[in-house]
Amino acid sequence: MLRHLSRGRSGQQNKSNRQPRITGDLQQMLDRIMEESGNSPDIVIRHLKLGGPVQAPAKAAIVYLNALSDQQAINNFVIKPLMELDPEKVNVYPADRLIQYILEDALSLGETKVVKEWNDIMLAVLSGDTLLLVDGSDQGIISGTAGGEWRAVNEPSSQLVVRGPKDSFVESIATNISLIRRRIKSPDLWLESLKIGSVTHTHVAMMYMKSSADPNVVAEIRRRLQQIRIDGILESAYIEEFIQDKTITAFPTVYNTERPDVAAGNLLEGRVVILVDGTPFTLILPTVFAQFMQSPEDYAQRFDISILMRVIRYICFVILLLGPAVYIALTTFHYEMIPTLLLVSLMAQREGVPFPAFVEAIIMEVVFEILREAGVRMPRAIGQTVSIVGALILGQAVVEAGIITPIMVIVVALTGIASFALPSYNLSIAGRLFRFYFLVLAGFFGFYGITLGLIMLIAHMNSIRSFGVPYLTPFSPFVPQAQKDAILRLPIWMHGWEPLMTSSQQDMKKIGEIKPLSPDNSSGSANSGEEASQGGPQQGGQETESRKQEDQNEN
DSSP states (O other), rough: OHHHHHHHHOOOOOOSOOBBOOSSSSHHHHHHHHTTSSSSSSSEEEEEETSSSSSOOOEEEEEETTTTHHHHOOOOIHHHHHTTHHHHHHSSHHHHHHHHHHHIIIIOOSSSSEOOBBBHHHHHHHHTTTTEEEOOOEEEEEEOBOOOOOOOOOOSSSSOOSSOOOOOOSHHHHHHHHHHHHOOTTTTEEEEEEEEEETTTTOOOOEEEEETOOOHHOOOOOHHHHTOOOOOOOSHHHHHHHHOOOOOOOOOOOOEOOOHHHHHHHHHTTTTEEEEOSSSSSSEEEGGGGGGGGGGGTTTTTTTHHHHHOOOOOOOOHHHHHHHHHHHHHHOOOOOSSSSHHHHHHHHHEEEEOHHHHHHHHHHHHHHHHHHHHHSOOHHHHHHHHHHHHIIIIIOOOOOOOOTOOOHHHHHHHHHHHTTTOOHHHHHHHHHHHHHHHHHHHHHHTHHHHHHHHOOOOOOHOOOOEEETTTTTTTTTTHHHHHHGGTTTHHHHHHOOOOTTTTHHHHHHHHHHOOOOOOOTTTSOOOGGGSSSSOOOHHHHHHHHHHHHHHHHHO
C-alpha cells in the first residue's frame, strides 16, 4: 500500500515511450498474452475458424477475462455473428480487409474499435472487454463487453435523509455517470475522461456544466489530474490529496459525497464533479466552508424548517470546538462569571476528585475518541456491547469512583452528540482535532487563550483556498447574493440555481488569479496527459490565457 504512494510522490517511472505493436502471427500473440498474464486461468481463449468448413479457413481467436466480461454479450454479439459470416467474403478478403469487414458488417455491439498497440490490447482484456485477433493481421478488434458483478444501487450509508432521493453512487463509474445524467438531461453537461495510474489504469471522469462552470477552474482541475504520477488509484481520496490546494490543514478543502442529487445540485451551481471508478464517493470542487453545513434534506423540507436546522448545525459546531474549553476556563480561571448557586454545586462535586478540570477533560475526550473508533471498527454483532460498556464506564463507573465529576461527563457527552449533528464527517473530524487545541489554550490561559485561538483559527480558515475560491465564501469576502443559501435557506424560487463564481466574480478578480500547484505542493502527481480523452495541458493553458485577456479588456 505504501509502495505506490511513495512512487507517486517521487513521480519517477522508467517506461519507454515506444509501445510494442501487434504481429500477424496469431499463435505468437496468444502465447504472449498468456505469458504476460502469468498463464492466468481466468483468461479465456476461444479459437475460431471463419468462413465455414473449407480447406483453408481464416483462423481467429477471441480473448476475454472470465470474471469481468459479460458472457451473454460475448455469446450473442461476438461469437454468434462470427460463426455466421459469409464464406465467400471471408475466403476472398485478405486479413486486413477481413478485419474491416468484421467490424463494419458482422459485430452488432455498439462499442467496437480497431487497435494496433499491444498495451491497448492488454488493458482492454484486463478491463473486461473482448479481443478479436485474426491470423495474418497486425490489427485487433476490441468489443465492449465489460460486465461482472456490481453492487446494486441502494440507500446511501452516509448523508441519510428523511425526505429525498434514496439512491446512491456505487463502485461502477458508468452507473454513477448515468445516475447524474438521469437528473440533468442537458447537452450543456460535459464529460471528460482519462486513465490515472501506471498499474491500475483507473478510469477517472470529470463532469461540469459548460455554461456555468468557470473555465479557469475547469482548466486547472484538468491540468492537475493530468499531472498525477502514481502506480494506482484505489479510492477518490488519492485524487483528493494530489489536487487540493493546501495540504497542511485539518479542514477539508474538497467535498465528497455518495449522493447523485448532491452532485447534480453542485453541478448546477457551477462546480466540477470528479468520479473515480471503484468507489462510490465522488469529489466536488471548488469547496467552501458553508457547503459542509448543508444537508441534502434542506432542499426537501420547508425553508423555515431548513433554516432552523442549519442554525442548529452552526451551534453544534461551536459546541464541538469550544464546549469543554469554555467549561475549563470558567472553572479554572473565571469563577466570577458563574452564578453563585451553580458555583457552589460545582465545587461540591469537585471534592474528592484528584484531577484538575483540564486533566479531567483530556481523559474523558481521549476515552470518548477510543470508544467512538472502537464502535466504528467493531463487528455489528458485538458493536452494541461496546456501546453499553462505554456508557457504563462514562456515565456511572468513573463518577462513582471519584475520578471524574458528573458535570464533565455531561459536557463531553454534549460535545460528542454535537459532532454527530454535522452533515459532513470530514468537518466533524476537523472539529474534534481543533477541540484539543482549544482545550490546551483554555487550560493555560482561560478565555484569553480561547480568544487568541479563535483569532488564529479564523485567520487560518481565511487563508485557505479551493481552486482560487476563498474557503469562507460567501462570508469573507462577503457576497450579498449568496447569503440566500448560506446560513439561511430562503425559498428556492427566490434564489434559484446560480453558478458559484457568477455572483462573486469581481471579488475573485480582486483577490487574484488561480495559481497552479507547484511540483512540490502537488506531491508528485498520475499518468501523462496523452491518456486524457478531451483537452490537455496546452488546451487548458490557452483557455486560461484567453480568460486573462478577456478580464484585462473588461477592466
